[in-house]
Every structure is written in structure tokens, then in C-alpha cells.
Amino acid sequence: MRTWFDNRSITKKDLLQLLKAYKEIIDLNAICSVTDPEGKIIYVNDKFCEISKYSREELLGQDHRIVNSNYHPSSMFKELWETIKSGKVWRSDVKSKAKDGTFFWLDSTIVPIHDENGVITEYFSLRTPIDDRKRIEEEQKEYVKNLEKMLFMVSHEVRHPVSQILGIVQILQEHINLDAESSELISNLKISAADLDLFTKKLSSFMHELRPESEISSDESK
The missing domain is CATH 3.30.450.20 (PAS domain)
Structure with missing residues (x-):
């Protein structure tokens, strides 16, 4: 050239x-x-x-x-x-x-x-x-932190009741004789609860991936 x-x-x-x-x-x-x-x-x-x-x-x-x-x-x-x-x-x-x-x-x-x-x-x-870039980065971090707070609420308010539902369903299926219609309803309830539990786990994993590596390493070292 x-x-x-x-x-x-x-x-x-x-x-x-x-x-x-x-x-x-x-x-x-x-x-x-x-x-x-x-x-x-x-x-x-x-x-x-x-x-x-x-x-x-x-x-x-x-x-x-x-x-x-x-x-x-x-x-x-x-x-x-x-x-x-x-x-x-x-x-x-x-x-x-x-x-x-x-x-x-x-x-x-x-x-x-x-x-x-x-x-x-x-x-x-x-x-x-680069003050503007750093300000945007800090705003993104704050946004992720707020999402994490929401995730904690979801985990606390949703996953605990879901685990209770799954436990009750397990008891019903193992110890109570159900007719075909009731058995199908219980099975559908179990599937829906399991899907909701899986969704909250995926949401938790997604939020973890959004966090900067430096913050993850800092938390893991504590």
C-alpha cells in the first residue's frame, strides 16, 4: 500500500x-x-x-x-x-x-x-x-442490580410456593387413589409447576451472565 x-x-x-x-x-x-x-x-x-x-x-x-x-x-x-x-x-x-x-x-x-x-x-x-462511557456503564450496572433484586423477589415469592406445590402433588400421586380426571388434573398441575420452577432457574442463570466478570469474581472470593 x-x-x-x-x-x-x-x-x-x-x-x-x-x-x-x-x-x-x-x-x-x-x-x-x-x-x-x-x-x-x-x-x-x-x-x-x-x-x-x-x-x-x-x-x-x-x-x-x-x-x-x-x-x-x-x-x-x-x-x-x-x-x-x-x-x-x-x-x-x-x-x-x-x-x-x-x-x-x-x-x-x-x-x-x-x-x-x-x-x-x-x-x-x-x-x-471517557466520563460519558463510564456513566453509561455505571447506569447499566445499576440496572442489572435492580433486575437482580427483582429476581430475588421472584425466587423468594415464586420458587418456594412452587416447591410446596410439587411436594403436595407428589404426595397425592403416591398415597391417594384418584380417578382418571383428577389424576390428569394433578399431572397437568405438576407439569405447570415444574415449568415455572425451570423458568425461574433459567432467569437466575440469565441474570448471572449479565453481570460483569469482575463483580462475579468479587462475590465468589467473599
């Missing part, structure tokens, strides 16, 4: 202009920062200042713990550093905290920058706001 570079001879000036254009586009549409190898912030764009509500002077020289929301476990940041120090790109959703105490979610990507010898000299972070 041919690219834009295949159609012309690129000079150093052209390349610098192109890189400048890329930087302007990124700065207009994304939240950017650069840190040194120790994680100290050496560059932030205006959007980073805007969303964090810190001035550029307050951010430079700090590390990103200045916007740490304490929402994520320390193991996540340990995995982050292990990944980028190995030269790999790290990406995840991160909840951060602004200077005024408000929270914001970012889709965060951190890329190691190497020199000509392959040594990491900087880490470039590119982030995009």
Missing part, C-alpha cells in the same frame, strides 16, 4: 512541519503529558491543565500521583511500570482526581520513547476523556 510519503521526497524541514502539525492536532483533541524515566512530569498540554484544574507550574516536576484518585489498587500501577519499563505500551481506563476534588475518567495510553541506542528517555502519555 502506498502512503503519503511515497508520493514525494521528504526533507527534514517537511518532516518537522509534519510533526508540528501532528502535535497541534493531538493537543487540540487529546490530553497529553511527558515524563522523564523516573516519572516526573516534564510536559503537559493545555487540556491536561484544563481537566486536572492544576496550572502547568503546579504539574511540572510532579509525578502523576498528583491526580491519583485512590480508586485503583496499587497492583495496577505496579503492572503499569513493569510494562513501560520493559519498553511496551500500556493502556487502561484510569479514574483520576482533579485539584478541586472532582473525579474524571480517562482512556490512557503510555508509550516509552527510546533514543538511538534503545534507552528509554521519556514516557509519552495520551489520554481521552
Whole structure:
């Protein structure tokens, strides 16, 4: 596949202009920062200042713990550093905290920058706001929780009486002599009760599948 570079001879000036254009586009549409190898912030764009509500002077020289929301476990940041120090790109959703105490979610990507010898000299972070997506996810979780409450009511209010009906039917069939018509009615009652019991079990299984894996794992570990 041919690219834009295949159609012309690129000079150093052209390349610098192109890189400048890329930087302007990124700065207009994304939240950017650069840190040194120790994680100290050496560059932030205006959007980073805007969303964090810190001035550029307050951010430079700090590390990103200045916007740490304490929402994520320390193991996540340990995995982050292990990944980028190995030269790999790290990406995840991160909840951060602004200077005024408000929270914001970012889709965060951190890329190691190497020199000509392959040594990491900087880490470039590119982030995009995802508060709307996270809000929708939380609304979906709340919706599922409300459905689960309804399911609990169904299980309590329906399955217990159904099990009693099935027990009574079993007794009638085993210990009482019934005429053909009564026997057929009892058999139909048993089938209907069994179908209702099966339906509530399937509903319970369906609701379980709707829950995020993280919530299921959390419940099972308790």
C-alpha cells in the first residue's frame, strides 16, 4: 500500500512541519503529558491543565500521583511500570482526581520513547476523556442490580410456593387413589409447576451472565 510519503521526497524541514502539525492536532483533541524515566512530569498540554484544574507550574516536576484518585489498587500501577519499563505500551481506563476534588475518567495510553541506542528517555502519555462511557456503564450496572433484586423477589415469592406445590402433588400421586380426571388434573398441575420452577432457574442463570466478570469474581472470593 502506498502512503503519503511515497508520493514525494521528504526533507527534514517537511518532516518537522509534519510533526508540528501532528502535535497541534493531538493537543487540540487529546490530553497529553511527558515524563522523564523516573516519572516526573516534564510536559503537559493545555487540556491536561484544563481537566486536572492544576496550572502547568503546579504539574511540572510532579509525578502523576498528583491526580491519583485512590480508586485503583496499587497492583495496577505496579503492572503499569513493569510494562513501560520493559519498553511496551500500556493502556487502561484510569479514574483520576482533579485539584478541586472532582473525579474524571480517562482512556490512557503510555508509550516509552527510546533514543538511538534503545534507552528509554521519556514516557509519552495520551489520554481521552471517557466520563460519558463510564456513566453509561455505571447506569447499566445499576440496572442489572435492580433486575437482580427483582429476581430475588421472584425466587423468594415464586420458587418456594412452587416447591410446596410439587411436594403436595407428589404426595397425592403416591398415597391417594384418584380417578382418571383428577389424576390428569394433578399431572397437568405438576407439569405447570415444574415449568415455572425451570423458568425461574433459567432467569437466575440469565441474570448471572449479565453481570460483569469482575463483580462475579468479587462475590465468589467473599
